[in-house]
Amino acid sequence: MAENVGNKASDSEPLLTMRNIHIKGLSDETWVDIINGIDLDLNRGEVLGLIGESGAGKSTLGLAAMGFCRDGCKITDGSIIFDGLDLLAQSKRDLRKLRGRRIAYVAQSAAASFNPAHKLIDQFCEGPLKHGLMEKAQAVSYATDLYSRMNLPEPELFGYRYPHEVSGGQLQRAMTGMALACRPDLIIFDEPTTALDVTTQIEVLAAIRDIVKQFDTAAIYISHDLAVVAQMADKIKVLLKGDEVEQADTATMLDKPQQEYTKSLWAVRKYARAEQKPVSGQVPVIEIENVMAGYDKTTDILKEVSFPIHKRRTVAVVGESGSGKSTLARVITGLLTPREGSIRFEGSALPDSYHARSKDQLRRIQMIYQMADTALNPKLRIRDLIARPASMYLGLSGKALNDRVCDLLHMIELEPDQYIDRLPSELSGGQKQRIGIARAIAAEPSFIICDEVTSALDQLVAEGILKLLDRLQSELDLSYMFITHDLATVRAIADEVVVMKDGTVVEQGPKSEMFIPPHHPYTELLLGSVPEMDPKWLDHLLDSRGADNIGDAAIAKML
Numbered sequence: 001m002a003e004n005v006g007n008k009a010s011d012s013e014p015l016l017t018m019r020n021i022h023i024k025g026l027s028d029e030t031w032v033d034i035i036n037g038i039d040l041d042l043n044r045g046e047v048l049g050l051i052g053e054s055g056a057g058k059s060t061l062g063l064a065a066m067g068f069c070r071d072g073c074k075i076t077d078g079s080i081i082f083d084g085l086d087l088l089a090q091s092k093r094d095l096r097k098l099r100g101r102r103i104a105y106v107a108q109s110a111a112a113s114f115n116p117a118h119k120l121i122d123q124f125c126e127g128p129l130k131h132g133l134m135e136k137a138q139a140v141s142y143a144t145d146l147y148s149r150m151n152l153p154e155p156e157l158f159g160y161r162y163p164h165e166v167s168g169g170q171l172q173r174a175m176t177g178m179a180l181a182c183r184p185d186l187i188i189f190d191e192p193t194t195a196l197d198v199t200t201q202i203e204v205l206a207a208i209r210d211i212v213k214q215f216d217t218a219a220i221y222i223s224h225d226l227a228v229v230a231q232m233a234d235k236i237k238v239l240l241k242g243d244e245v246e247q248a249d250t251a252t253m254l255d256k257p258q259q260e261y262t263k264s265l266w267a268v269r270k271y272a273r274a275e276q277k278p279v280s281g282q283v284p285v286i287e288i289e290n291v292m293a294g295y296d297k298t299t300d301i302l303k304e305v306s307f308p309i310h311k312r313r314t315v316a317v318v319g320e321s322g323s324g325k326s327t328l329a330r331v332i333t334g335l336l337t338p339r340e341g342s343i344r345f346e347g348s349a350l351p352d353s354y355h356a357r358s359k360d361q362l363r364r365i366q367m368i369y370q371m372a373d374t375a376l377n378p379k380l381r382i383r384d385l386i387a388r389p390a391s392m393y394l395g396l397s398g399k400a401l402n403d404r405v406c407d408l409l410h411m412i413e414l415e416p417d418q419y420i421d422r423l424p425s426e427l428s429g430g431q432k433q434r435i436g437i438a439r440a441i442a443a444e445p446s447f448i449i450c451d452e453v454t455s456a457l458d459q460l461v462a463e464g465i466l467k468l469l470d471r472l473q474s475e476l477d478l479s480y481m482f483i484t485h486d487l488a489t490v491r492a493i494a495d496e497v498v499v500m501k502d503g504t505v506v507e508q509g510p511k512s513e514m515f516i517p518p519h520h521p522y523t524e525l526l527l528g529s530v531p532e533m534d535p536k537w538l539d540h541l542l543d544s545r546g547a548d549n550i551g552d553a554a555i556a557k558m559l
Contacts (some may be wrong), residue, residue, distance in 0.1 A: 005374055013084075015218045016042040016065060016186060021078035023060055023069065023242075032065070034060050036242045044185070045216040049233030049250070051226060051265065053460045054428050056239040058222045059108075062188040066103050070160035083185065101131045104179035108191035108456060110171040112373050114163040120174050121159025127181045130473055139181070149204050149211070151203045154323075169196045169321035174202055183215055190222045194456050197320040197485030198529035205538060206233055224458030226265060229537040230254055238262050250535050256479065271463050273470050275511050276313050276495045283347045283478040284308035285447050287330065291341035293331050300339065301327045303503045307496075310446070314480040316494035316511075318487065324503040325483045329449045333367060346446075347416065349385060354424060363393040366445040370452035372432035376424040382409075383420045389443040408438040411475075413470060428459035434468065451483045465551035466493050487530050491515070499523050 023035035035057045042048050042065075050058045063069065067087030068079055080087040082103065087095065099105075107113045115123060125139040134142065140159070147155035150173040157518040163171055177190055193201045209232060212219055221232045229236060229250075236253045238261070246259050257263050288310040293302040302324045309315045317325050332334035332343055334354030345349045345365070349355050366389075369375035376385055386405045390396045396404055406416040412434040424432055432452060440448050449470065454462035470493060472478060484490060486545070490497055490511065497514040499507040499522065507520040519527065531537060 001256075013046050014041040015083055016040065017079075017081040018061075018065065019079045021061065021064060021080070023057070023064060023269045024074055024076050025060075026072040027128070031074075033088045034242050035064070037078075037163055038064070038239075038242075040237070042186070042220065043224050044218050046235075047212060047214065047219045047233045048219060048240060049229035049236040050222045051224065051236060052239035052245075052458075053224070053265075054430050055241065058239055059190050061239070062190055062220050063105070065188055066099055066105060068099070097131070097403075098167075100127045100184075101182045102134070102183040102184050103186045103188070105181065105188045106176050106179045106190060106192045109371055109373050110165070110175040111371055113175060114171065116163050117162055118451040119162055120166075124159060124174075124178045124181055127178070131182055133182055139240075142181065143177065145548050146180055147174070150174075150177055151200070152177075165323045167326070169200050172196060173200075176204065176208065178278065182209060184217065184347060186218045186220075187212075188220045188222070191224070191456070192221075193223075193225075193228060197318075198487065198531075199320045201228070201531075202529055202538070202541065206542060208232070209538075223269075224462075225531070226459070227533050227537070230533055230535050231531060236266070240269055254533055254535065259411055268415075271426055271466060272492050275543075276491050278310045278313060278495075282310055284310050284344070285346060286481070287344040288328070288332070291328070291331055291338045291340050291342065291343070293327060293336055293338040293341075295336070301503050302331065302338070303504070304339075304341070305500075305505055307498050307505060307508055309481055311446075311477050311479055312477055313495045314473070314482055314493055315496045315498060316482045316484055316490045317498045317500060318484060319500035320485070322502075325500060326451060326501075327503075329367065329451055329481070329483060330358055332449065333365060334362075346474045359393065363443045364446045365449075366440040366443050366447070367438045367449045368440050368453050370455060372424070372429065372436050372456075375436055376432060378424050381421050382427075384425075386438050386442050390440060393443045404442070408442055411441070411472065413437045418523040427558060430457055430465065433457065433465055437465075437468065437472070441476060441478075444476075445478070447479045447481070449481045449483065452485070453482075454489055455484070456484060462489070463492075467550070469493065487527065499526070 018038065018040040021035050021038045024031040025034045038061060040048070051060065052058055060073065064075060064080065067090060069075055075088065088360065092366045094376050121143055124143045124313060125136060128134040129136060130141045141160050144155050147158050150171055152158045152173055166174070172192060179187055192208070193204055196204060205228065211217065221229060223229050233250050235247060235249045237247040245261050246257070289306055291302050291305045294300045294302050305324070307315065317328065319325055327336065331338050334350070334352065334357055334472060337352040345361065350361060356361060367558055383405050387401050388406055390404050391401055405420065409419060412433060414431065424435070425434065457465060466489065469480065482489070482493060494511045496504055496513055497508065499520065501522045507523050514523070
């Protein structure tokens with residue numbers, strides 16, 4: 001593989017220096033401040049963690065490190081020096097030569113970043129081929145090696161799938177591998193493990209850290225998960241509304257944060273509602289009975305899955321990527337026909353396919369999706385997104401429909417006058433997810449499947465979404481199936497927990513019992529894989545687990 005070229009800075013000089021960075025964004029035809037005079041230094045082999053709530057400017061600052069701004073934004077002041085090059089003075093052509101080759105970016109939403117029309121291997125090879133670093137065969141071989149490091153299934157064949165043929169967690173790992181294709185000097189990781197379950201997250205974090213060390217790569221690691229940042233970063237910078245709050249080495253920042261805002265970030269996600277007890281003798285809203293299902297005639301993804309969900313209760317379904325959580329959601333919604341078993345709704349059997357279900361059955365089972373970025377039509381305004389189910393299922397029109405949309409916006413705590421005519425691109429991640437919630441409840445359902453609805457959100461915003469869902473459950477008599485890999489979310493909102501592995505239910509029970517030993521070995525693995533606010537946690541975890549433990553053979557292979 002050809003060596004990266006450029007004006008190599010000496011070891012004593014930072015690889016990246018950003019000084020007095022000011023960035024503005026266009027909002028309602030007015031330029032507003034996004035980044036306010038931030039400085040940043042990054043050395044080779046060093047990882048800087050950027051943290052802060054939604055809207056803090058983390059991603060904007062990370063992209064600026066590439067000399068890039070999103071549409072509607074502009075760098076108005078400051079300097080960005082990468083390895084002796086003034087990025088703000090480079091032509092677009094020269095910047096294109098740098099990006100992908102010497103500076104790479106791993107986006108938060110892999111589903112929205114891959115081209116759905118091309119196989120993963122072709123998208124991986126594009127960078128090395130375009131920059132003249134490898135022949136196609138070399139790039140394919142390197143991709144296979146990285147897929148293996150990332151513990152992706154069948155690494156020799158994995159790249160020949162299309163993006164929609166792999167799970168969200170697998171796609172995120174594939175994107176991380178693609179960013180490493182040219183062995184860049186600097187990588188900006190923008191929430192790279194957001195979509196991953198805790199066991200897969202460990203594997204990816206270990207692989208990223210190993211590769212950063214092996215190739216002496218510098219990295220900016222953006223995340224709202226403070227415990228994850230603690231495992232990756234040498235130093236942490238805290239942002240709030242475009243301002244730097246404080247910066248320190250990781251150990252100091254975790255042990256003795258100086259500013260009240262930083263201390264408040266350390267204290268979030270303590271919310272946990274009281275567990276709701278089932279009503280004796282009550283017919284379940286949803287009852288899953290011995291369901292077996294798959295996507296072809298020979299392979300079962302779900303294997304004799306059974307559990308009930310009662311009225312006004314939340315059942316959290318947890319498990320690693322590929323355990324069958326989302327496949328189960330597809331069966332319940334009628335998008336996938338089970339091979340065996342049945343789904344009962346309020347005591348009556350549901351038709352296997354949504355095509356055969358009545359309009360009322362379709363109305364009463366709704367879904368809120370993981371990635372609001374891809375779930376909301378970018379061309380429709382908020383009023384139309386929310387109005388469609390209210391019109392289709394309830395027959396509302398005219399003033400009654402407009403009033404209903406306004407009521408729903410109030411219910412999700414967004415002011416209609418400010419938001420009803422906006423496009424999804426004009427909303428924050430948390431606001432988009434609230435619109436997804438409003439769209440689901442617009443149909444006046446009885447049961448909602450929440451598919452990783454907080455995984456892409458920072459901890460403060462996620463807590464607000466959980467509180468909103470809790471309030472709506474009480475007000476509207478809703479039942480939830482909450483698909484999640486975040487055990488903090490389980491503690492916060494669940495009444496019961498169902499643990500799945502390889503398409504089977506390995507353990508289930510009330511939340512109050514599920515977090516008390518003894519556990520099924522796989523449940524124990526999940527609980528032990530939740531990152532802690534200790535910079536040495538990942539090291540201790542990898543050292544303590546032998547290859548005989550569940551999931552560790554993959555880790556041992558990768559490392």
